[in-house]
Amino acid sequence: MPELPEVETTLRGISPALSGQRVEQIIVRNPALRVPVSERITLARGRTIRSLRRRAKYLLIEMGGDTGPPGGLMIHLGMSGSLRLCPPELEARKHDHVDLILASGTCLRFNDPRRFGIFNWWDDPLDEHPLLRNLGPEPLEAVFSGDYLYRASRGLRVAVKNHIMNSRVVVGVGNIYASEALHRAGIHPTRAAGRISADRCGRLASAIRDVLERAIERGGTTLRDFTRPDAQPGYFAQDLLVYDRGGQRCYRCPGTVRRKVIGQRSTYYCPQCQH
């Protein structure tokens, strides 16, 4: 499910309820996630949440106080994960794998049908964490520019769609927003990354930034089961120009949107206005 805008929406949704709160209890109903839930997450118990932030598609909840080692909780929503805030006594539904119960009486509940997600403890230093240390720049920060994208793609024959979905190049761009950004930039998804001009790299970097920012404003994209922590959907599905629109008319030209599998993932584009 979730790409950068959905994770950012989740972060903003849970932060007010979690920030500064003491962790009362952690309930693990099923530890069999992609990375098994470690016993070490109990290190969070009794401690205070110092900060919440996002790196790529990871949510990082840092613990404070002097009562334990530096570190915190790492949450990744995988393909089908979501977080919601609820009363702890609310009966757990299918695939509600972990509860984080706070002193305030609020419960953060992690649901993930496919179990590709992560809910674990991380130790400082965070930038040495195996899942984080090789990540590229954040697309909404200034280091990510057309200039950067140009330099990061010279000599590569990989399809540009796969290139911008590569987290070593830039983080947070998943299957939906890759198609959307390429459409907005007028670039064909199978074009070799190394054969895109500096000018068009600039347009692509802008398109990636714009589509992600716009999606965050809309609370993300709900296609199937993504919900915000307050159980509301995200409304960016209304703004999608090509994703899941195979066979339908292009909004920008008289062409027809096509679906094509690239890198084992469905890709949508207009052959008439993307080159």
Place this chain on the structure above:
DNA sequence: CCGGACGCCTGTCGGC
């Protein structure tokens, strides 16, 4: 190093 394929897991949908 690069590029591509595979597997992890459950649920849903369309065709027969």
Place this chain on the structure above:
DNA sequence: TGCCGACAGGCGTCCG
């Protein structure tokens, strides 16, 4: 109605 394959918003690993 049941069965079966295709497909789904991610990503680490393995292979040539």
